Amino acid sequence: MADSIELLFNSLPARPQSLARTRSHVWNLLFKPPGVVRLPEPRLGKRGAALCCGALDSKKAAEGDVFSVTSSSKSVVDYLGESTKGDLNVKEEHLEAFGVDGQATLDGPIEEIAWKEAQEADTLLNKLGIADPLSVRHSPHGIFCSRTLNLRSISAIGYDMDYTLVHYNVMAWEGRAYDYGMANLKGMGFPVDDLKFDPDLVIRGLIMDKEKGNLVKADRFGYIKRAMHGTKMLSTREVSEIYGRELVDLRNESRWEFLNTLFSVSEAVMYMQMVDKLDQGVVPVELGPLDYKGLFKAVSKALFRAHVEGQLKSEIMAEPERFVEPDPELPLALLDQKEAGKRLLLITNSDYHYTNKMMHHAFNRFLPNDMGWRDLFDMVIVSARKPEFFQMSHPLYEIVTSDGLMRPVLKHAQHEGDKAKYLACTLGGLYSGGSAQMVEKCLDIHGDEILYVGDHIFTDVSQSKVHLRWRTALICRELEDEFNALIRSHGHKSALVQFIQQKEIVGDLFNQLRLALQRRTHSRPAQTLGATNMDDQELTESMQKLLIVMQRLDQKIAPMLEADGELFNKRWGYLSRAGLWDKSHLMRQIEKYADIYTSRVSNFLHYTPFMYFRSQEQTLAHDAHSYSSREINGVAVGDVR
Template sequence: MEAQEAEHLLNHLGIPDPFSSRYSPRGIFCTRTLNLRSISAIGYDMDYTLMHYNVAVIRGLVIDKEKGNLVKADRFGYVKRAMHGTTMLSTQTLSEMYGRELVDLRKESRWEFLNTLFSVSEAVAYMQLVDRLDEGAIATDLGPLDYKGLYKAVGKALFRAHVEGQLKSEIMSKPELFVEPDPELPLALLDQKEAGKKLLLITNSDYHYTEKMMQHSFNRFLPNDMTWRDLFDIVIVSARKPEFFQMAHPMYEVVTGEGLMRPCFKANSGGVYSGGSAQMVEKSLGIQGDEILYVGDHIYTDVSQSKVHLRWRTALICRELEEEYSALVHSRGHRTTLIELINQKELVGDLFNQLRLALQRRSKGRPAQTLAATHMDDKELNESIQKLLIVMQRLDNKIGPMMESDGELFNKRWGFLSRAGLWDKSHLMRQIEKYADIYTSRVSNFLHYTPFMYFRAQEQTLAHDSYSFHHPNHQDADEEQ
């Protein structure tokens, strides 16, 4: 009764309950239970985490540097879709090329996982140049190149553009052309700060870029002449992640607006620093491990490394989730029809197999599994088998194109971000579940919750489960609870 009263009060205040927030494109999804009350400090990455750039792409694919292919794998590493250069490969070619191979991300010399939106631009350039290489149109001054050498050349060219500052100076000159503003984001951080959380900014970007871009993205949305600097207890630029989480580097304090630095050994509240290490941050704050939540967009650099080396709690930002969620909702009818057809084929296929077994037993002079099958004559058995073959072929003709088009509402070539095929999770989703305690589309989604939220992981179903709390037959029981 008291729980019901609380629910009525939430409704009266016009606040959605936390469970309804979970079922929305802007929800925060939990893979490992996380109590925000036990979090003392929250660290944030900047690019694609606190700041989103205008992009229209998909991450989670893998480059095969040996074959010049871009592939999508399921959670076990089996390749489900692939393209060579800019041409999608047929199912048969896929089977011939990858039938005996698994994607193994530990073999870095061959596989490159596109786990950030930064890496996608590299893949786009590379796949177009694979076409050029196949045509013999790559400049001879680069020397004889195979697909692996070509990937290295593309990486060098993009790295040079970053290091020389061409890209960043263009973005800084007109940030409004590149950055998608989010007025709710600074307010979400303000709630966390006022709730007593120490906020940290830990970015690989340099001081001048960080200052300019944070000023553009935050200051106009903060109250009472606050600036972005007032939100953060510690700001660390040029952090050199993932090394930042793995080893100690010298730390420098930024002491002037022009970016002049001096060596230091401890970070103080309100300071801006360059370099250093995660251990230095823990020492300066007097907290460590699972008291710190780190929020970033990079599965490896941000999430897995802070989790593996320091046992920090982790949150992954994946903007594509919003579009994916909507596409999944709009695909429900398509998927329901597809599953019905697959179930029909399974039923027909089972009958076909039973009749086939009856024929097999008969040829050995043994009775069929049932009296009715034993009494069928050879002609009747063979005719039934032929009819069932025709029905299965018709079902296949319907199922095939529907399987091919599954997920095209999200991405016409690659399907859903989180799925690989109808039933299984993608390789990216497996990485997210493994390393991210919670994941969501943008940092401002925290505004729909409180800084004291208890995120509870959902029930994990197993293949042999006989009972599910979400089964339609148990709907009444759910409502009573």
């Protein structure tokens, strides 16, 4: 093999004139079938030997003979404001050793060089069978960027566990949580025997109105677009009569409860079903006078007991295969990150025994060379008590035995020259409690050098961003179903948009004729000479015809709007949208607090640990490109997409 590699690289041109030519030459040698490629006579000169020894020696490249990595002390920010820490640089002396002049190699207008190199890079990716990031982004397994993020500048990546590193089957996990919660409600005297778990009743991102017993979906501004009382969806008119222009304010926690995560599904289903029971008057009077707020407290208490008493988690630990959906690519994605020099952290609210069992089941069988899940992480923190973990400091305990025995952790001195830092934790440790500030001190990195990945928009993403300025990633498994639903509903949406555009054009003409009629009744000329000269009967008949057309279009548009998104959820539509054109309140939260978001952690495997995520253009109402030229009856018109 070594002889083959030496022959290959000794056959390269002595002084390549361009990177494209060099790459093409190597490509032909590597991938053209036998009989097609003619190998030149090998040259064993000094230059060829240097190229052979240096260009393919990955060990030397990794050790820094070929490349250098920008350190924290030398990093600056690029033109997008991202740190250049971790960027790879070519050493000039290495190029000179090969007889390659960096400037001469890329001689010529950069526009031409960039175009050619991009074309050849795309071709090479295709031949290697590697999907480019653009293609991956336009798939259910894409990583979507709200705020530009350079992964190369990230020194540590922290992960939540539940519904992040370990994904549960919602029907199984939340179904059992529902069963235990309902059993507790029954023990309290509530009538629950005829009720069953219905996960399609709610979706993440909805908001419970504890004053009115409603579940609502709000847009990015907080206006309520859809609502359900108990398990009955309310009509558009009913929503308008109940809420008018009232805005959802999540700061009013006594009234509004946001469904941040899939863990909220069982609670919301229980509450809405019990609202029906309360309205039906079948809740025993012995339970006292209950309003919708009191009912919510009873439901929350019943579900909290189900979690605290431990029966639910004991059942899951006994049969994890029933509840955990395996993801063979997940451990490999984290392994890539670790080998790229990222320090990996596990920070979870779950206790040690549960964490160890779930992580062992989800990871160990997919790791190479007898690795265990603990080998992936530089630090593991259980019972973290998020969101307080990001807000304040709690005592830190080290878990010192396999059965979970703990001891308090005292600060110790770490000397660096004449200076000493007093740290509470060390790398490789297994801890309980503590705080994010302790983690930063231990790693000696702060703020935007840390990326935290979790599924809870408030506990994981919002609080780490607000209090510490950590970079953030949200895991939202439902994105895969939503992406596929959007693809399948493309025809429906296109037809709906076409009807709306037709109504806008017809409506524009109707409004102009109405204005002309208004001016005529006040003995004033219309907008144009042609409109002024229209016959009274022609004007009236045209308006009548247009009005009938618009009414018929409304009859077509209304049910289509109602059905938009039903391929994702028949009651609530899409997760990320509120109506045809606007974003949901959940999507607004994601854009505000999550730098990137995706459906599962293993999607990182389709990218690299060196990926530079760039946020997409945010379309504004006045953007010129939002207009397109269309023709109706041969006349070009401008319409807003």
